[in-house]
Amino acid sequence: MILFGIYHFMRPDNLIVFVPDFLPGKKLLVYIVGLAFILTGFAFIAHKFVQAAGYVLAALLVIFVLSIHVPNYIGAADADMKTMAFVNILKDTALAAFAMYIGSEARNLD
Incomplete structure (x- = not known):
């Protein structure tokens, strides 16, 4: 997840095309998602x-499925x-599903 997050900061213009048109601040959203990926990865590694x-x-990830991938599937040209x-x-x-499993099995290590 950390590497995915870093990619969001290194190449935001490559990812802007995946942000749905109805959402404002596309580049900012790419950075926010990248930060979320990085923080999630560090939380898993640090057990915090x-x-x-x-x-x-x-x-x-469920939001991605519903707002990006399903519309892309429905509107696919080929x-x-x-x-x-x-x-x-x-x-x-x-x-x-795996992230939910990790969350449900996490012990309170904070």
């Missing part, structure tokens, strides 16, 4: 706020784009 980090990460959107739906759903 693991439950909160797991649930926040899961919520963020089979390759539809396949890529479907793979992203499965990937982020699986990551969200």
Whole structure:
């Protein structure tokens, strides 16, 4: 997650295209998501706020599925784009489920 977060800061313009058009402040949102990924990764490594980090990460990934990947799947112009959107739906759903598992199994180490 930390590497994904760093990428958000290194190449924000590559990720702006994935932010839905109805949301303002696209570059700021890319930075916020990057920061969330970095903080989540450090929380998991440091065993601090693991439950909160797991649930926040899961919520963020579910938002990605519903606001980015599902609309991309529905509006895909060709089979390759539809396949890529479907793979992203499965990937982020699986990551969200794993993040919820981490959050639910976290002991109060804070």
